[in-house]
Amino acid sequence: MALPVTIPNTFANATTSIPLSQLDGNFSTLANAINGINSGAETLVNLKASNVTITGGTISNVTLDNVTVQTETFDNVTMSNVTITSGNATLTNVTATQANLTTANVTNLQSGNVVITGGTLTGITAANIAGANISSGNVTVTIASLANGNAASPSLRFTDDTDTGIYNSGANAISFTEGGTGYRIGYRNIPDGGPKNTSYTLTTADIGKYVQITSGGSITVPDGTFSNGDAVSLFNNTNAAVTVNCAISTAYIAGTDSDKANVSLATRGIATILFANANVCVITGNVS
Numbered sequence: 001m002a003l004p005v006t007i008p009n010t011f012a013n014a015t016t017s018i019p020l021s022q023l024d025g026n027f028s029t030l031a032n033a034i035n036g037i038n039s040g041a042e043t044l045v046n047l048k049a050s051n052v053t054i055t056g057g058t059i060s061n062v063t064l065d066n067v068t069v070q071t072e073t074f075d076n077v078t079m080s081n082v083t084i085t086s087g088n089a090t091l092t093n094v095t096a097t098q099a100n101l102t103t104a105n106v107t108n109l110q111s112g113n114v115v116i117t118g119g120t121l122t123g124i125t126a127a128n129i130a131g132a133n134i135s136s137g138n139v140t141v142t143i144a145s146l147a148n149g150n151a152a153s154p155s156l157r158f159t160d161d162t163d164t165g166i167y168n169s170g171a172n173a174i175s176f177t178e179g180g181t182g183y184r185i186g187y188r189n190i191p192d193g194g195p196k197n198t199s200y201t202l203t204t205a206d207i208g209k210y211v212q213i214t215s216g217g218s219i220t221v222p223d224g225t226f227s228n229g230d231a232v233s234l235f236n237n238t239n240a241a242v243t244v245n246c247a248i249s250t251a252y253i254a255g256t257d258s259d260k261a262n263v264s265l266a267t268r269g270i271a272t273i274l275f276a277n278a279n280v281c282v283i284t285g286n287v288s
Helices: 020-039
Strands: 048-050 053-055 058-060 063-065 068-070 073-075 078-080 090-092 095-097 100-102 114-117 120-122 132-135 156-158 161-170 173-178 181-184 192-196 199-201 210-213 218-221 231-236 242-246 250-253 262-265 270-277 280-285
Touching: 161 181, 210 218, 242 280
Parallel strands: 048 063, 053 068, 058 073, 063 078, 073 090, 078 095, 095 114, 100 120, 114 132, 192 210, 199 218, 210 231, 218 242, 250 280
Antiparallel strands: 156 161, 161 173, 173 181, 231 270, 242 262, 270 280
């Protein structure tokens, strides 16, 4: 039954006593409406509630002030001074000002446009916060589970600079991104790019790693592949010198000024290739 309940004129305009038999139906109507609210059977639309406790209902397009709620679903609600306790609440497209979410199991705080300003969020477990703006306050999160993100859309980012932040770039890997360009956070050691026992052309996957040349292996440095500041190290793990083919447009041995078509990496020698741009590199180490 929709609210508000209209009291029949026979009851509202009565000037003398009315037999109880004539009012049973009207009392039933009022009782059904009240019981419907109490049980959550009624949908409350455009209701302004003050100091009201509602249990088990669906509330849409409501302005709530000083309300205690349990196990409810909120959609497009503006809340002020609201306490959510000991229940499972789903909040979608909610603006909450000075809201206290305490000792509650608040789940699915997501789907974007969730703004909590100046509130206190404590004792919350199993919270999934996605697309939410939490501002003007100190928020303490014991365990936060975030999506992996990527360089273009990092998991931790800024409101006005959405392609700059931190993301998970792979298994056990954290990266920063600036303007959509990702950078792996520094290594605790130099990752092994794997042994090469056949002809191998360096790729951007080798950046920051060392490539081990084993028996029968050879290395080619390609042109137009790497960027300024990229670096790859080589380790000749054989008992003879190996040739590094410099297909890149210009390759210098550090401390010289002549372009090299190829260089010789000494036995058990190490060399590092630093790229100035996609077409120029400098090689330093046990090379000639």
